[in-house]
Amino acid sequence: MFRIGYFLSLLLVLTLACSTLSAPVANPVEPVQEIATEVPTLLPQNIESPTQKVAQSPELPNSALVDFYDPARNPADDLAQAIVIAQKENKRIMLELGGDWCIWCKYMDDFYKNHADILQARVENYVLVKINVSEENENLEFLSQFPEAAGYPHIYILESDGTFLHSQNTADLEDGADSYVPEVFMAFLQKWSPVK
Numbered sequence: 001m002f003r004i005g006y007f008l009s010l011l012l013v014l015t016l017a018c019s020t021l022s023a024p025v026a027n028p029v030e031p032v033q034e035i036a037t038e039v040p041t042l043l044p045q046n047i048e049s050p051t052q053k054v055a056q057s058p059e060l061p062n063s064a065l066v067d068f069y070d071p072a073r074n075p076a077d078d079l080a081q082a083i084v085i086a087q088k089e090n091k092r093i094m095l096e097l098g099g100d101w102c103i104w105c106k107y108m109d110d111f112y113k114n115h116a117d118i119l120q121a122r123v124e125n126y127v128l129v130k131i132n133v134s135e136e137n138e139n140l141e142f143l144s145q146f147p148e149a150a151g152y153p154h155i156y157i158l159e160s161d162g163t164f165l166h167s168q169n170t171a172d173l174e175d176g177a178d179s180y181v182p183e184v185f186m187a188f189l190q191k192w193s194p195v196k
Helices: 002-020 050-056 075-089 103-114 116-125 182-191
Strands: 064-066 092-098 126-132 154-158 164-169
Touching (some): 075 092, 092 103, 103 116, 116 126, 116 182
Parallel strands (some): 064 126
């Protein structure tokens, strides 16, 4: 008798359980989305290389392609990118050698911040590329193509195609204290600006 009662109880539970289940509602058929079969490209179709991609980028902040000294950067790659931009914008290239260890490099950054007219002259006429010279990376191989720097910071002016034009000892632009002489610095920028 116990078995029949157990069986009936089990049957009742299953009946109740099944009665609470509802029939599945048919989902409307959704269109199948097409799956792309081509590998997407990160570069626009008219761009053939990363160098040209830089030329299509928005305006450089303060004309600086590289505005910090980084021992891990490859200055040859940076120069290749600067050439594309300089040719597109009819500018020359300013290579500024130095490092975070260099107090006069910091003075030069402050000088630009405090002299908007001089910064504007640089922005309008040059693509700036800072090149690290430090114990971590002296970039000797890259810099061997230029005259030896007299000290740091040091500036090389290049034509838009990367042709060397001028080596500037920045000590000649200093005020002898902790900055640069505005008139002398502006004259230097104007002298080597491209003819527009």
